[in-house]
């Protein structure tokens with residue numbers, strides 16, 4: 001136990017905890033948006049594109065995080081026209097994903113990155129969190145909730161039904177563009193915390209749990225952030241206590257919470273989930 | 280006799296719409312004067328909903344001229360304006376992937392106060408904090424009607440209503456027929472409800488994508 005408190009004194013541990021806390025404010029809201037826009041394949045493709053960005057960064061000597069953010073932001077923006085229809089997205093995502101990961105592997109091999117560095121990309125390195133990561137997550141922690149609070153009504157309409165939103169004066173395309181770019185950047189930022197493979201723990205899992213618990217979009221966002229904060233801090237502490245890598249511990253904890261929410265009594269389950277599957 | 284009107288004229292000339300390769304609206308022309316009420320009837324699948332959606336710009340592959348307030352819509356700013364000018368009651372209200380509260384639905388028409396008052400008049404005033412997917416079919420239709428009245432309050436000059444009484448009980452059908460007739464806007468209503476048809480000045484029938492006036 002004393003060992004645990006000694007660990008907490010370390011600057012790297014403190015910075016990691018702070019980064020996770022900042023991430024817990026922005027990323028679960030991003031998860032809500034991902035579910036709401038029904039763009040699961042997009043976030044998956046973004047993980048691969050972020051990897052490609054990082055690989056390019058390693059090859060060129062530019063900041064890998066910056067490269068990932070730029071690569072994701074651009075491709076997020078480029079996807080906007082496809083977001084109009086679900087089928088438009090899934091097909092394109094499969095292609096994009098394969099190309100991005102193939103290119104990333106090629107670039108990594110060309111740049112001669114050793115295996116452990118590549119492994120770190122996949123599994124994350126919370127304790128290696130840099131100031132740049134903290135700044136990016138901090139910016140997201142301000143920007144994402146602010147945008148949410150400011151455009152809550154429009155977001156609720158857009159995520160509920162695109163046509164209703166369009167007929168209610170919501171700038172549907174512009175808002176979708178902003179959301180896709182934010183999703184992409186957030187995923188690039190989250191990758192450093194849990195690695196490409198486990199980004200979902202920070203974004204989607206809290207949102208999935210919240211979806212079972214809330215009756216409105218605002219309720220979902222609040223629940224998601226609450227769950228995110230608790231899971232991130234508790235998961236990180238648990239990982240330190242157990243002396244295990246934080247990424248997988250976080251994922252397991254977030255997954256357990258999402259699963260628990262799933263098994264809550266039926267009356268707390270909003271019926272729109274079944275409505276949407278028959279839609 | 281027309282109520283004093285702020286309605287906008289609607290003009291369709293040679294409008295055609297296709298789904299995939301199949302033409303479902305064929306060379307439709309129609310002039311509706313400001314404040315006039317027009318009923319569209321016709322067999323299922325004859326293209327009525329598609330025609331209304333084309334006016335709103337929700338049917339991408341529409342050809343021909345569509346003017347509302349003597350204006351065509353070309354740019355996205357035009358479409359934004361067009362959609363503000365129109366109060367729309369869809370035939371199939373979105374089941375929605377995400378929860379939307381009735382209050383949020385009502386507010387989306389641009390005049391939340393009026394919409395909430397209308398919701399109360401229509402008997403769904405108590406449901407504001409409920410997500411729309413939990414409403415019954417008739418309650419949901421009433422909520423959309425209330426929203427449309429909010430749109431009118433917010434300045435819409437045309438009401439496009441797609442079977443607005445289909446899910447309503449007898450009393451609701453009569454009440455809404457009267458309500459539509461009293462609105463100071465141009466009304467194009469798709470309906471098979473006699474009470475609604477009787478309150479319209481002109482009645483059209485759609486058959487296999489073609490429109491003809493029957494009274």
Ligand SMILES: Nc1ncnc2c1ncn2[C@@H]1O[C@H](COP(=O)(O)OP(=O)(O)OP(=O)(O)O)[C@@H](O)[C@H]1O
Nearest residue numbers: 298299303321322323324325326327328329330370
């Ligand atoms: N999204 C779509 N994709 C393909 N075909 C469609 C689509 N929507 C409508 N159709 C077809 O277009 C035709 C016209 O449909 P529309 O909904 O306009 O008919 P309607 O006159 O409103 O019918 P109803 O009285 O049943 O509401 C139908 O044959 C329908 O099957």
Ligand SMILES: [Mg+2]
Nearest residue numbers: 327328370441
């Ligand atoms: Mg129809």
